[in-house]
Each structure stands twice: as C-alpha cells, then as structure tokens.
Amino acid sequence: MTTSALPIDHSGLEMIPMVDCLNRLRSARMGRLAFFSDGYPMILPINHGMDGDSIVFRTAQGSKLAAAENEMPVAYEIDGTDVDRRAGWSVLVRGEARTVDNPGEVDRLNRLGVWPFADAVERTHWVRISTSEITGRKIVLRR
Numbered sequence: 001m002t003t004s005a006l007p008i009d010h011s012g013l014e015m016i017p018m019v020d021c022l023n024r025l026r027s028a029r030m031g032r033l034a035f036f037s038d039g040y041p042m043i044l045p046i047n048h049g050m051d052g053d054s055i056v057f058r059t060a061q062g063s064k065l066a067a068a069e070n071e072m073p074v075a076y077e078i079d080g081t082d083v084d085r086r087a088g089w090s091v092l093v094r095g096e097a098r099t100v101d102n103p104g105e106v107d108r109l110n111r112l113g114v115w116p117f118a119d120a121v122e123r124t125h126w127v128r129i130s131t132s133e134i135t136g137r138k139i140v141l142r143r
Helices: 018-027 063-069 103-110
Strands: 030-037 040-047 049-051 054-059 073-082 087-100 125-138
Touching: 018 049, 018 087, 018 125, 030 063, 040 054, 040 063, 054 063, 054 087, 063 087, 063 125, 087 103, 103 125
Parallel strands: none
Antiparallel strands: 030 040, 030 073, 049 054, 054 125, 073 087, 087 125
C-alpha cells in the first residue's frame, strides 16, 4: 500500500499544497471556466495566463464578458489525467470575474503573451479572476 506525506481529504484524495497549485496554474495554458449565463450554469474552455495569484484571459463580446462586467462568482479548473493508470489531479480556483479597464494594466497584460487558441474573432477584452480560494486534489493510488 502506498502512503502519502500530504494530507488526505474526506474522499481519500491527496490535497495538493498551495505552492504546487500555483505552479500548476502557471504552467498550464488551458482550463475550464464555470459561470452562470442567463440563469444556467455554463462551462467553457479558455486559455489563461497568471498575473500574480490572479488568472487572466482575453475574450470577445459574449457570455464570459457579461459575467465579468457583472462581477459574478466563477470557478476555474485545470487538470491532468492518465486513464490507463487511474491517476489524475485537479486544481480549482473560486473567485470573481472582473473586466480589466485600466489602460496601463491592459498594456501590461498584453505583454504576458496570452493569446487565444481560437482566433476567428479578435478577443480585445481582458478578464481577471480575483481568487478567493485555490484548492488542489490528486488521486492517490492504493495497492
């Protein structure tokens, strides 16, 4: 049986330390944004960058921008899985989405090198997820 040096949560998953969660967020380029749109939950893939402990991304007019303009609560998740080995991990961020309107801040974010994978429409608006909670879990293999 494998033992873990990290705390285990109520469901038997290893809790990823905050510093490792932030490192995973910094190294990941894509995840899923969860928010409410027209009263229904919505989950969409986005690519992101990190600005300090905040997640930032570009978007166009639409539901993600509307959520940010209304400073709605959101969740953002990145993960990695190996189905064959029954292994995986997940980092979840909870916070509020806000548009970035300050020209100096927009200029600085433009230099982060965050460009959308889907480029059929220009994404000229920046959104910041101000984090209120970051948690991570990893499947612990038991043999």
